[in-house]
Amino acid sequence: MHEQIHNREKLLLAARALFLEQGYEASVDAIVGRAGVARQTFYNHFKNKESLFAETAKDCFRDIIVPLEGEPEDLRASLKTFAQAYRNEALSAEGVAAYRTVCSQSPRFPELVREAYEQGFGRMISRLAAFLDKAMARGYLRRVDSTFAAELLAAMALGQERTKRLFGLACEPTDEAAKLDDVIDGFLRMLAIP
Amino acid sequence: MHEQIHNREKLLLAARALFLEQGYEASVDAIVGRAGVARQTFYNHFKNKESLFAETAKDCFRDIIVPLEGEPEDLRASLKTFAQAYRNEALSAEGVAAYRTVCSQSPRFPELVREAYEQGFGRMISRLAAFLDKAMARGYLRRVDSTFAAELLAAMALGQERTKRLFGLACEPTDEAAKLDDVIDGFLRMLAIP
DNA sequence: ACTAGACTAGACCATCCAGTCTAGATAGAA
DNA sequence: TTCTATCTAGACTGGATGGTCTAGTCTAGT
Numbered sequence: 119m120h121e122q123i124h125n126r127e128k129l130l131l132a133a134r135a136l137f138l139e140q141g142y143e144a145s146v147d148a149i150v151g152r153a154g155v156a157r158q159t160f161y162n163h164f165k166n167k168e169s170l171f172a173e174t175a176k177d178c179f180r181d182i183i184v185p186l187e188g189e190p191e192d193l194r195a196s197l198k199t200f201a202q203a204y205r206n207e208a209l210s211a212e213g214v215a216a217y218r219t220v221c222s223q224s225p226r227f228p229e230l231v232r233e234a235y236e237q238g239f240g241r242m243i244s245r246l247a248a249f250l251d252k253a254m255a256r257g258y259l260r261r262v263d264s265t266f267a268a269e270l271l272a273a274m275a276l277g278q279e280r281t282k283r284l285f286g287l288a289c290e291p292t293d294e295a296a297k298l299d300d301v302i303d304g305f306l307r308m309l310a311i312p
Numbered sequence: 313m314h315e316q317i318h319n320r321e322k323l324l325l326a327a328r329a330l331f332l333e334q335g336y337e338a339s340v341d342a343i344v345g346r347a348g349v350a351r352q353t354f355y356n357h358f359k360n361k362e363s364l365f366a367e368t369a370k371d372c373f374r375d376i377i378v379p380l381e382g383e384p385e386d387l388r389a390s391l392k393t394f395a396q397a398y399r400n401e402a403l404s405a406e407g408v409a410a411y412r413t414v415c416s417q418s419p420r421f422p423e424l425v426r427e428a429y430e431q432g433f434g435r436m437i438s439r440l441a442a443f444l445d446k447a448m449a450r451g452y453l454r455r456v457d458s459t460f461a462a463e464l465l466a467a468m469a470l471g472q473e474r475t476k477r478l479f480g481l482a483c484e485p486t487d488e489a490a491k492l493d494d495v496i497d498g499f500l501r502m503l504a505i506p
Numbered sequence: 507a508c509t510a511g512a513c514t515a516g517a518c519c520a521t522c523c524a525g526t527c528t529a530g531a532t533a534g535a536a
Numbered sequence: 537t538t539c540t541a542t543c544t545a546g547a548c549t550g551g552a553t554g555g556t557c558t559a560g561t562c563t564a565g566t
Binding site: 220234266282285 | 414415470501
């Protein structure tokens, strides 16, 4: 009775870990083994491997929660907080693995992957764009397409670091603070009122 | 005598197409089928599937040839040419597929993937950084870490478009020219002499 | 005590796959 | 012609995998 949902949780947790580690190739045996659960129990809770993966993937991307609470009074500070949080999320071992696993399955599960992107990253971009829109409305920034600006800031915040991690490059954590300052600075200068 | 290298070429070509389409999961049977060659012929030319993949992957990343020939007199034009060429390369169907396939195999072939990155993308960044260094030396740009600046420009040139393509998002080709101008403009403003 | 539902362990099946092996065809070099 | 090297077609092995099935256990509610 209570056991079922507990096992379901255990399966989702194990699947998440293994999918992130090994990709979709992680075998059902490995997953149930890690969950400490019988094979049949797995097929008791999920239709098949695909549906488990779908649920796991949605989980992974659901919660890119990035703070942008304040009003755009101190634009620089707000953007820096945002960029830092986004970096922490996207460059974490989990974030990188999720990116790799999900994007590698996009040919197999097109709709699922697209949805995951929009629910996770897309929503974050929307919030950031809305924030930038407010800032533009108040005359803090030059008027440009706010979604374009938001996507550009996100790209600048990561630079090539996600790619390097995706490809297994050793990323020495150089004085990140200074670089982030540079990036925010550049972004603001880019969108400064002429 | 001549046949052998011809078959080798055919195998490499077929492998490249299938690996880009289906990832490393593409079966040897499918590859030899597409190459129109017997199974044994494959094992005649390559030790195993891994070594074929290694060669294919190296091929895919060898030639990110991006023009940066000129002297940094007209900085804006040079950078724009660069950015445009890089976009064409990295956002092409092939470029995106190669990125997906190779990065998805980075846990399995760490050294191979790292090498591919460095030989391809890394070299491009080095050249761009050298170019920026020259520009800084002549007083066209503020002095900053040139590699950092090069990586940032590359990131800005793509924005989120590679990610969107990796995740199967429909990318409407908005007025790309204007955006590229904006990006180069922003980059230059970022590094303008104070 | 009995029933029902979820559990476990493990056999089982069909499929696929990488890699080996055999047997015979083809073609150039001697 | 004969030898050698490469080719083809296809059988075969050993192993992994997704999914099903069986038989029996455990527990909660009646």
